[in-house]
Amino acid sequence: MNATSIHTASPLRRLFALGLLALALASGMARATPRLLDRIVAVVNDDVILQSELDDRVREIRQRLEQRKTRLPPLPQLRRQVLDRLVLERLQLQLADHNHIDVSDETLNATLRNLAAQNGMTLEQFRDALERQGQSYPAFRREIRREIRLRRLHQQMVGNRIDVTDQEIDQFLASHDSDFDRREYHLAHILIPVPEAASPEQIEAAKKKATRILSQLRKGADFAHTAVAESAGRKALEGGDLGWLKGRRLPSLFAQAVRTMKPGDISDLIRSPSGFHIIQLLGVRGGERHLVTQTHVRHILLKPDALQDSQRVRLRLQQLRQRILAGDDFATLAKAHSEDKVSAAKGGDLGWVGPGDLVPAFEQAMARLKPGEISPPVHTRFGWHIIQVLARRQHDSTRDFKRSQAREILRKRKFENELELWLRRLRDEAYVEYRLEDKDAPGA
Numbered sequence: 349m350n351a352t353s354i355h356t357a358s359p360l361r362r363l364f365a366l367g368l369l370a371l372a373l374a375s376g377m378a379r380a381t382p383r384l385l386d387r388i389v390a391v392v393n394d395d396v397i398l399q400s401e402l403d404d405r406v407r408e409i410r411q412r413l414e415q416r417k418t419r420l421p422p423l424p425q426l427r428r429q430v431l432d433r434l435v436l437e438r439l440q441l442q443l444a445d446h447n448h449i450d451v452s453d454e455t456l457n458a459t460l461r462n463l464a465a466q467n468g469m470t471l472e473q474f475r476d477a478l479e480r481q482g483q484s485y486p487a488f489r490r491e492i493r494r495e496i497r498l499r500r501l502h503q504q505m506v507g508n509r510i511d512v513t514d515q516e517i518d519q520f521l522a523s524h525d526s527d528f529d530r531r532e533y534h535l536a537h538i539l540i541p542v543p544e545a546a547s548p549e550q551i552e553a554a555k556k557k558a559t560r561i562l563s564q565l566r567k568g569a570d571f572a573h574t575a576v577a578e579s580a581g582r583k584a585l586e587g588g589d590l591g592w593l594k595g596r597r598l599p600s601l602f603a604q605a606v607r608t609m610k611p612g613d614i615s616d617l618i619r620s621p622s623g624f625h626i627i628q629l630l631g632v633r634g635g636e637r638h639l640v641t642q643t644h645v646r647h648i649l650l651k652p653d654a655l656q657d658s659q660r661v662r663l664r665l666q667q668l669r670q671r672i673l674a675g676d677d678f679a680t681l682a683k684a685h686s687e688d689k690v691s692a693a694k695g696g697d698l699g700w701v702g703p704g705d706l707v708p709a710f711e712q713a714m715a716r717l718k719p720g721e722i723s724p725p726v727h728t729r730f731g732w733h734i735i736q737v738l739a740r741r742q743h744d745s746t747r748d749f750k751r752s753q754a755r756e757i758l759r760k761r762k763f764e765n766e767l768e769l770w771l772r773r774l775r776d777e778a779y780v781e782y783r784l785e786d787k788d789a790p791g792a
Contacts, residue, residue: 391781392438406430409585418587421577444501451496510762517754531595534631536588539581541623558624571628596757622768644738646696649688651731661732665725669734
């Protein structure tokens with residue numbers, strides 16, 4: 349392992365930790381009471397991971413696995429897995445520090461409010477629910493902040509370099525079975541890693557381990573338990589559960605195997621640059637057509653400026669609305685007054701629009717209108733609007749949906765593959781020293 353070029357302010361943390369240890373030691377000696385001191389279990393570049401951090405994370409993972417009713421591996425094996433995860437996480441956070449990637453309290457609070465809303469709660473109710481389950485709300489905030497930082501780092505280091513061409517989209521659509529694409533597949537995954545630029549001996553050793561694990565699984569070993577104990581995949585500590593994925597969203601190296609599998613089946617070994625994969629198909633569902641409600645809508649837009657403040661613009665729109673209700677032609681007034689020059693030339697007509705095509709405030713006001721109705725003035729970031737809904741329809745957008753989603757699907761596949769390789773390189777190029785007891789050390 350080579351030392352990396354990442355440098356952070358973490359030596360201060362080590363000095364601080366050592367100071368705390370010295371203080372604890374002095375206090376213990378003064379009271380002549382034996383105390384268990386914290387100790388270093390891994391050195392990661394110029395930073396350290398402490399026993400207390402490992403114990404806390406092991407406790408969190410055990411609680412999560414018990415809630416999922418996943419059988420736990422032996423504690424030393426679980427500790428090795430968790431320590432490997434902590435090392436990789438610490439390397440990424442060091443790089444995030446180096447690149448000044450941070451998360452503001454405002455962004456963090458907005459994310460937490462969204463999580464609460466997804467569970468049908470206010471933020472206060474969400475916090476109370478976490479604490480009733482025995483989870484520390486400050487610790488949960490730290491975990492979410494860490495996850496956001498890691499996502500931003502992944503986007504900066506990997507995502508921003510990924511591109512998908514129109515030709516790739518055409519080839520994707522031409523080569524995929526529509527029924528397969530529309531179904532959803534619930535997968536579990538185990539990865540036995542192979543280092544980058546591995547020697548033939550390393551590859552053979554990884555293959556033998558993967559073959560042994562596959563044999564155990566086919567003899568009845570629990571897949572989730574085995575993933576927790578053996579897998580190097582990013583979902584290992586969730587029992588390898590990848591969740592429900594559309595056929596079109598499956599990693600390309602899995603898609604061919606899944607086509608011939610039935611729920612409960614376990615794949616043969618699947619080789620990739622990252623190592624040897626084993627997948628289990630847990631379930632299949634769906635295949636429905638993609639229908640959306642489209643709205644034919646037109647509007648008149650006025651914008652505040654140095655001569656007209658927001659209140660005056662709103663009053664002007666109210667007057668235009670009254671004229672239309674009294675019999676004036678909407679299209680004629682739009683051509684004469686609207687400051688959306690593109691739609692004004694068409695009498696304010698925006699054509700048929702679907703969910704997500706327009707800004708949320710406009711869509712929310714539009715959704716409240718029946719065909720023929722005209723809204724009161726509506727404010728968006730573009731200015732003030734009056735809106736008229738002309739008609740609505742149910743549109744079968746399955747074909748359009750495939751085209752619009754293909755780019756994101758291909759991008760996600762590329763992202764997952766590149767992220768796995770990038771993480772492997774980050775780990776291989778770092779200086780990491782484990783200081784667990786020999787019986788607990790990774791690779792023992």
